Amino acid sequence: MLSSSSRRTVALLVLGVVMAAIFAADTLTDYAVAAACFYAAVILAASRVLSARGLVRLAALCIGLTGLSFFLTRFGTYRIGLVNSAIGMLVIGITTWLALKMEAAKAAVQDAQARLLRVARASTVGELTTSIAHEVNQPLAAIASSAEASQRWLAQDPPNVDKARQTLARILADAHRASDVIARVRGLTRGAVPERQGFDLNQALLEMLALSHSELEQHAVTLSTQLDDALPPVFGDRVQVQQVIGNLILNAVDAMAEVPAGSRRLVLRSWRASPTRVAMSVRDHGSGLPLDAPERVFDAFWTTKSGGLGLGLSLSRSILEAHDGQIRAEPVADGGACFVFELPIDGGGPHG
Ligand SMILES: Nc1ncnc2c1ncn2[C@@H]1O[C@H](COP(=O)(O)OP(=O)(O)OP(=O)(O)O)[C@@H](O)[C@H]1O
Ligand SMILES: [Mg+2]
Structure with a gap:
């Protein structure tokens, strides 16, 4: 040559x-x-x-x-x-x-x-950075508030070592979640496909609730769950679906910041929506969605919060659509907002 x-x-x-x-x-x-x-x-x-x-x-x-x-x-x-x-x-x-x-x-x-x-390269890197910042920020904020709580338990006279130990366990779980997210993002940039498998959606939700415990307690939110015990396993990437649940819970907590402490109720439900699909709803009694264009909440970078990125819902929708699922905001009668998402059951879709 x-x-x-x-x-x-x-x-x-x-x-x-x-x-x-x-x-x-x-x-x-x-x-x-x-x-x-x-x-x-x-x-x-x-x-x-x-x-x-x-x-x-x-x-x-x-x-x-x-x-x-x-x-x-x-x-x-x-x-x-x-x-x-x-x-x-x-x-x-x-x-x-x-x-x-x-x-x-x-x-x-x-x-x-x-x-x-x-x-093109700069905007991909930018998007990726923003989404990493968004997903890692959740567990980090939870770690900070759990750490403060454990400081308070230890400062008591006598120190409440039991409570402090529980809070430390939550810090550990949150830290693992943050590193899971990072590992998954690293996998994405290497072109690895998300890890999809059958998993129990109720169990995934309960884990997220355990992690959000201090957040809910701090904001005086009362929680009620109506979970279908006979729910079949869904098919998908567990960590990504937990990110969706986490985004919805955080939005609900934010939306209820302005209502009196006694009325901050969060209701979580799961049910079988069809022979092939499972649904879960996150219902709050907060400020409610903008009346003129409720669909706007799913637009990327649309936010009404001073510290918000406006990415939580748009990322959640991308995640669910990549799972052959969907998410929608349902109208509610007595104030607040209700988000419902659906996922295919394990073995119910074209993959199974
Ligand atoms: N449960 C809710 N009740 C009322 N408004 C909501 C609710 N969830 C979302 N919204 C509205 O939709 C907007 C977009 O939500 P989204 O989660 O995408 O972004 P964000 O919460 O503003 O910021 P972040 O990127 O930190 O999640 C919010 O700013 C809020 O105005
Ligand atoms: Mg949000």
Whole structure:
């Protein structure tokens, strides 16, 4: 295989030979033969290997050779030779100009492509960073509030070691959750597929509730659950579905911040929605969804919170749709909001 610089040298040598042949033909044949026009082909071929300045020099050389041929030619009508040489020089000039334009356009396209690629890469990295920040922030916030709680238990006289031990266990569980999320994101960037398997949705919810315990207690939220004990296992990525549940619980807690402490009720239900699907609802008694456009809450970056990213629901919807599931906000009669999501049961979908 030839290197690119030796390929260039070979190309220039071949072009030199072709130019010599054109010069010989132009000089030795009759004035009536407009051989100089073939220099145009040389210019076009050379535009692939020469810089703009090199190409202009080559064009000047071709024009010079055409003039020299004219003076050296001995056959034919002088006037016809003059006209043909002038046409040849014009063709060389126009071809050079077009070749330069073409190369400039090609360079502009290449430049635009490179810029587009950089933008695409930056926005993927940006999106990924935002979503990692969002998902890891949840367990980190829970760790901070559990740590504060355990400090309070230990500061009591006598210290409540039992309670402190329980809070430490929650910190540990939250820390594991954060590292699970990171591991999953790492897997995603390596192109690994999410880990899908059959799992108990009620159990996944109860685990999330255990982790949200201090958050709910701190905000004086009373919890009630109506879980269907006979629920079949669902099929999906357990950690991702737990992220969805966590997002819905956090939103519910935020929405109830403004209502009196005694009315902050969170109701979680699960049931079999159809022979192939299981549903779960997260119902709060908070401020309720915007009346004019409730669907907007699923838009990425749509938020009414000062510290919100507006990503929780849009990420949740992407996760569920990737699971062949869905999520919707249901209208509620007496204030608050109700989010319902559905997932296929294990063995009930096309995967099983
Ligand atoms: N349970 C709810 N009750 C009332 N409004 C809600 C509820 N859940 C979501 N919303 C509205 O939808 C918006 C978008 O929610 P989403 O979870 O996507 O983002 P966020 O909570 O604002 O920020 P973050 O990215 O931290 O989750 C919220 O800002 C809020 O206005
Ligand atoms: Mg949210």
